[in-house]
Amino acid sequence: MRKNTKYYYILPVYGWLLICYILLGLFSCSNINFADITGVGADVTPIGELTPQADQTTVYVRGKVTKQVPLLKNERLYQLDDSTGKVWILTHKNDWKVGQEVQTKGKIKYKNIPIADKDFSDIYLEVK
Template sequence: MTKQNFSLTHSILPYRLALLLLLVWGLFSCGNVSQPGFQVGNFRIGSNITPISEIQPVQADKATVYVQGKVERQVPLLQRWAYQIDDSTGKIWVITSQNKLKLGEQAVVKGKVKYQSIPLAGKELGEIYIEEDS
């Protein structure tokens, strides 16, 4: 190897390493986070989050789910709170003893799926909700 080729190779090497590092960083930053229980601040992100649109009445009293979404409404109850959570696939009410959730903030709640039957004029207008695990 000549002296000219040696100096050319060494001057390009840092640029190649920087480009490689940039490409690797780009690949990882575009990846989908799917580790169960991955925690970011107050948010639990991962494959264990159930989209609200997938929660069905047949899961009542059988399934425990995690839901994550924005708090849209809050209603005080006797010694408890009801929050309406919206995750862009749907909305669901959550009954909890937590009183620190604020309107507009993201929340993650783990609870049991419940169904309240509301028969009215021969029709079933029941409501699915989540009761937070204590």
């Protein structure tokens, strides 16, 4: 039988606390926005692969915010850009900043807009 066995149980507890404090310190100084990480391990669809045929399909996209447009009813449009293309995001979120890298889940929407024999149709994502 070992003497002073209480020290064998206390040391691992302090070790785990030390690891937690170190990780907390590292993440508190980082630029990661955990609120926008929606689905760990989710399949991110390149923006260039979004098509009108996928209307009403839910996808994950990731890119850099290049533009923002405030709308009525507390909605905003954000233009998201990755290396494959650009897409507009319609959402109630108001904390995204231009230049910020974000990942989000949204539903593909297709809007047919014919004006004077020209087609201005486009797809966008609706994020709840």
